[in-house]
Amino acid sequence: MDCHEAIFGRRSCRNFKNQPVEPEKIQRLLEAALYAPSPANKQPWEFIVTSNLKYNEQIKATSDVTKEKLAVRSGWKWLPVFDLSFLLQAPTLIVVIGDPSRNGAEQFLDDPSPGYLESCSAAVQNLMLSAHAQGLGTLWFSLFEKGDVRKIFGISEDKDPIGVICVGYPEKIGTPPARKGIEDKVTFLD
Ligand SMILES: Cc1cc2nc3c(=O)[nH]c(=O)nc-3n(C[C@H](O)[C@H](O)[C@H](O)COP(=O)(O)O)c2cc1C
Numbered sequence: 001m002d003c004h005e006a007i008f009g010r011r012s013c014r015n016f017k018n019q020p021v022e023p024e025k026i027q028r029l030l031e032a033a034l035y036a037p038s039p040a041n042k043q044p045w046e047f048i049v050t051s052n053l054k055y056n057e058q059i060k061a062t063s064d065v066t067k068e069k070l071a072v073r074s075g076w077k078w079l080p081v082f083d084l085s086f087l088l089q090a091p092t093l094i095v096v097i098g099d100p101s102r103n104g105a106e107q108f109l110d111d112p113s114p115g116y117l118e119s120c121s122a123a124v125q126n127l128m129l130s131a132h133a134q135g136l137g138t139l140w141f142s143l144f145e146k147g148d149v150r151k152i153f154g155i156s157e158d159k160d161p162i163g164v165i166c167v168g169y170p171e172k173i174g175t176p177p178a179r180k181g182i183e184d185k186v187t188f189l190d
Pocket of ligand 1: 012177
């Protein structure tokens with residue numbers, strides 16, 4: 001698949017088929033993740049891959065509680081009715097874990113940016129585009145307290161669980177949410 005086709009064709013998937021994902025496809029999208037750029041090539045990421053549904057159930061249970069809490073805090077009306085069932089459907093989960101001790105030279109700036117986090121985001125994007133190019137759907141899920149995810153997956157305190165990526169064959173893909181255009185988001189300077 002052409003790179004632009006992958007970029008413009010990828011959509012967040014919240015409806016997965018009851019169909020396992022071939023290990024070779026998981027292998028390929030992990031390789032794509034590992035090819036992401038990172039400051040000073042620090043590669044500040046680790047991944048946990050599981051197809052054991054007990055983890056889906058645990059994530060769903062904890063995220064339902066978190067969702068209620070966030071609905072109160074935010075006042076957002078859509079949150080209480082936001083159905084997290086896709087967490088139970090996804091045949092494979094990939095937990096993306098950042099290592100905050102592995103930043104590049106940018107950590108010594110007066111106003112440092114979290115290079116490890118930026119790198120992991122690039123890795124997730126590579127992973128999702130590779131998945132799409134292989135006919136798979138993904139969802140970057142983040143509606144959890146990090147402590148809960150650390151407990152579920154046995155992740156140490158010094159590591160940052162950045163996201164749980166749901167991976168599977170899409171049952172249904174929604175219409176793409178609108179994007180603002182170049183005229184709204186870009187400034188060209190002479
Ligand atoms: C950092 C990050 C966290 C996200 N967390 C969630 C999430 O917890 N639940 C969810 O349903 N979607 C989540 N999304 C997906 C976004 O809602 C989605 O990317 C956005 O609405 C644009 O839709 P698209 O991915 O189909 O283009 C997340 C996306 C990003 C980049």
